[in-house]
Amino acid sequence: MKYLIVLISILVILTFLAPAVNASVTPTTKTPIKHVINIFFENHTFDNFFGIYPENPPGNNSSLNLNISVPLNLLSNSSLLSKLSQIPPGTFSTADPIEGYLPYHEDWNYGLMNEFAAGSGKQSMTYFTASQVSPLWDLAEQYSIADNYFAPQISESAPNTLYYLAGFSPVFNDYGPPPNIPINETIFGEMNNYHISWGVYVNGTSKNFDMSQYISGINNYSSNINSWGNFTQELSNGTLPSVSYVFSQDANGYDMGAPSNILKGELWLLMLINSIETSPIWNSTAVFITWDDPGGYYDQVSPPVFDGVQLGMRLPLIVVSPYAKENYVSNTLMTHSSILSFIDYNWNMPALNHFVSSLPLPLDMFNFNVPYANGMIARGPIRFNNFPLPDSLEFTLNSSQLQFNYSSQFPVTPQIEFSSLPYERNGSYSINLSNLNAGIYVRSDYSVTPFAYSPYAVVLFLLIDAILLFVLLRRQKNGRR
Amino acid sequence: MEEDRPGKKVARLVDAIFFSSVQESFIALALGYLLSVIYLIGDTRQLTPLLAGIIAGTIIFTIVSTLAGEFGRRKFAGETLVIVILLSISAYIIADLLVFHTGYQFSDLFLAVIGAMIISPVMLVQQYSQLIFRVNRIASKATVSSISSVLMIVIIVLFAFVYEKGGQTMLSEKVEVIGTISIVLTLIEIGIIRRL
Numbered sequence: 302m303k304y305l306i307v308l309i310s311i312l313v314i315l316t317f318l319a320p321a322v323n324a325s326v327t328p329t330t331k332t333p334i335k336h337v338i339n340i341f342f343e344n345h346t347f348d349n350f351f352g353i354y355p356e357n358p359p360g361n362n363s364s365l366n367l368n369i370s371v372p373l374n375l376l377s378n379s380s381l382l383s384k385l386s387q388i389p390p391g392t393f394s395t396a397d398p399i400e401g402y403l404p405y406h407e408d409w410n411y412g413l414m415n416e417f418a419a420g421s422g423k424q425s426m427t428y429f430t431a432s433q434v435s436p437l438w439d440l441a442e443q444y445s446i447a448d449n450y451f452a453p454q455i456s457e458s459a460p461n462t463l464y465y466l467a468g469f470s471p472v473f474n475d476y477g478p479p480p481n482i483p484i485n486e487t488i489f490g491e492m493n494n495y496h497i498s499w500g501v502y503v504n505g506t507s508k509n510f511d512m513s514q515y516i517s518g519i520n521n522y523s524s525n526i527n528s529w530g531n532f533t534q535e536l537s538n539g540t541l542p543s544v545s546y547v548f549s550q551d552a553n554g555y556d557m558g559a560p561s562n563i564l565k566g567e568l569w570l571l572m573l574i575n576s577i578e579t580s581p582i583w584n585s586t587a588v589f590i591t592w593d594d595p596g597g598y599y600d601q602v603s604p605p606v607f608d609g610v611q612l613g614m615r616l617p618l619i620v621v622s623p624y625a626k627e628n629y630v631s632n633t634l635m636t637h638s639s640i641l642s643f644i645d646y647n648w649n650m651p652a653l654n655h656f657v658s659s660l661p662l663p664l665d666m667f668n669f670n671v672p673y674a675n676g677m678i679a680r681g682p683i684r685f686n687n688f689p690l691p692d693s694l695e696f697t698l699n700s701s702q703l704q705f706n707y708s709s710q711f712p713v714t715p716q717i718e719f720s721s722l723p724y725e726r727n728g729s730y731s732i733n734l735s736n737l738n739a740g741i742y743v744r745s746d747y748s749v750t751p752f753a754y755s756p757y758a759v760v761l762f763l764l765i766d767a768i769l770l771f772v773l774l775r776r777q778k779n780g781r782r
Numbered sequence: 783m784e785e786d787r788p789g790k791k792v793a794r795l796v797d798a799i800f801f802s803s804v805q806e807s808f809i810a811l812a813l814g815y816l817l818s819v820i821y822l823i824g825d826t827r828q829l830t831p832l833l834a835g836i837i838a839g840t841i842i843f844t845i846v847s848t849l850a851g852e853f854g855r856r857k858f859a860g861e862t863l864v865i866v867i868l869l870s871i872s873a874y875i876i877a878d879l880l881v882f883h884t885g886y887q888f889s890d891l892f893l894a895v896i897g898a899m900i901i902s903p904v905m906l907v908q909q910y911s912q913l914i915f916r917v918n919r920i921a922s923k924a925t926v927s928s929i930s931s932v933l934m935i936v937i938i939v940l941f942a943f944v945y946e947k948g949g950q951t952m953l954s955e956k957v958e959v960i961g962t963i964s965i966v967l968t969l970i971e972i973g974i975i976r977r978l
Binding site: 399400401402403404406407474475476477478479511514753754755756758759760762763765766769770772773774776777 | 805808809812815816821822827828888889890893910913914916949950951952953954955957958961962964965968969971972
């Protein structure tokens with residue numbers, strides 16, 4: 302009897318210990334998502350890519366088109382639509398709209414959104430159709446898209462990308478460093494602290510990760526920064542880290558930023574999505590696809606001020622996942638840092654900072670609970686093989702890819718009939734990490750500027766120069782005497 | 783005062799041009815940096831209105847400086863210098879107020895106006911260097927002011943080019959490099975005068 306009591310006691314203790322030991326090795330998640338993949342492009346607004354979604358051809362709709370959820374776009378405002386030019390079929394680029402802090406503010410015109418032609422130029426007043434962007438429209442139809450997602454700043458890449466990685470920015474335009482952000486203030490630092498694996502993937506080596514210049518201490522993690530080739534390899538091995546950032550930005554036009562041919566970025570994206578959908582981790586993955594800043598293109602929605610931050614123009618956000626709702630349009634107010642809030646939420650971490658804690662979570666874009674008619678909650682993979690995809694992630698567009706009839710690829714037959722979906726196909730969510738008492742990881746964000754590179758040093762130089770000039774004048778006068 | 787020989791006079795004018803163009807560039811870039819508007823110089827699209835303003839400001843303030851200098855030489859030199867200082871400071875304060883009042887939200891024209899105003903201390907530097915290098919005649923003053931102003935614009939354009947090519951990083955370092963050159967030049971000049 303005595304031995305039996307001891308044995309039961311040991312078993313009880315082991316039962317309690319087991320989950321604790323397990324938790325320290327593999328961090329638990331609040332959802333079935335074990336892998337978040339962030340794919341980042343350049344310079345397009347929501348109305349520029351989804352302005353007339355899902356009309357194809359424009360002005361003429363099939364019954365399937367008419368059934369697709371329509372986001373807030375140009376279709377609801379014919380007078381606005383008439384002011385913009387449609388990019389003709391066969392053309393996959395525009396002249397580069399004028400970019401910059403000042404042109405974007407002129408476009409914005411204190412929220413009136415009526416000076417794009419003056420600020421970014423007449424090329425900003427354009428929109429793409431299914432003839433060019435059917436790959437993106439197919440993803441939006443099969444998965445979830447947000448129509449209330451804004452750039453964090455009315456500015457260019459640097460501040461917006463810093464909000465994407467750190468939830469704040471010490472620079473207001475594309476300049477710097479300095480200032481630098483300590484890695485502990487970024488999502489990378491927080492994930493390090495909570496033992497969440499992460500990786501950054503760029504075209505080439507870790508030196509090609511532009512934003513690393515801003516993040517002091519990231520050089521200690523250069524092994525986390527790898528090439529696109531490493532990404533696909535880790536994907537197929539099932540060894541991808543918990544959170545991945547795939548940057549399309551390079552000099553070869555994969556990032557869709559004007560004047561690049563957007564088709565290159567789209568086919569590159571479909572290659573990635575196909576690789577993800579056929580990988581061993583598909584059932585536990587969420588892919589967030591977005592663009593860094595508006596690039597000067599028109600969007601009709603006046604960006605709101607959120608938590609004291611004047612947000613920038615509206616951008617597309619597409620979520621691809623077996624748990625992403627099909628053909629769902631999210632009206633939740635979001636920005637780049639909302640993806641950080643999802644990562645924090647999913648891995649039971651505190652909000653990275655106050656701004657992240659205040660943003661509504663993008664949870665309405667997922668269905669984690671209600672089974673489909675087949676009893677499953679996770680959807681199977683969808684392969685986008687009807688498009689003329691290249692053989693590898695690094696490629697040059699060929700004539701067959703350029704001449705392909707992209708318009709014919711939208712809409713596609715939905716994976717699950719819209720009528721049998723167990724949820725509404727649009728909606729919003731208002732709960733944030735603050736409401737969930739998740740806590741805050743970085744109480745007060747700060748950036749570092751060494752004295753030698755600070756305004757104080759410039760003032761010191763001015764003072765020294767002024768004093769020496771004064772001495773020089775005095776000596777010169779004395780010399781004359 | 784002993785008249786300079788022609789060769790020495792030319793050397794002095796060249797000295798004045800070189801000296802004041804570097805000083806002017808440093809002061810314009812440093813004040814632009816402190817107003818944060820010079821950050822915009824790295825973007826080729828924003829460079830155009832900013833540079834247009836800088837060129838317009840240079841022309842205006844060079845003319846004002848030359849006329850004021852001439853007026854001061856004939857009438858009351860000390861008072862003229864005070865007026866030039868006050869004008870420079872006023873223009874700079876107006877630029878400062880415009881930038882911070884608008885929260886950097888302004889049109890290209892507005893940026894050009896601010897670009898012109900941050901150049902106002904050029905007047906002061908020109909007056910100063912003409913006193914230092916004893917440039918007295920109106921023709922010499924106009925020549926020295928014009929050439930040094932053109933050189934200053936060339937230095938600012940080169941600065942913008944290097945800044946843009948360098949990925950718009952380390953702005954203060956680049957301003958400080960020009961600052962160091964201008965300080966070294968001043969020290970050299972102090973040394974030269976000491977030997978006289």
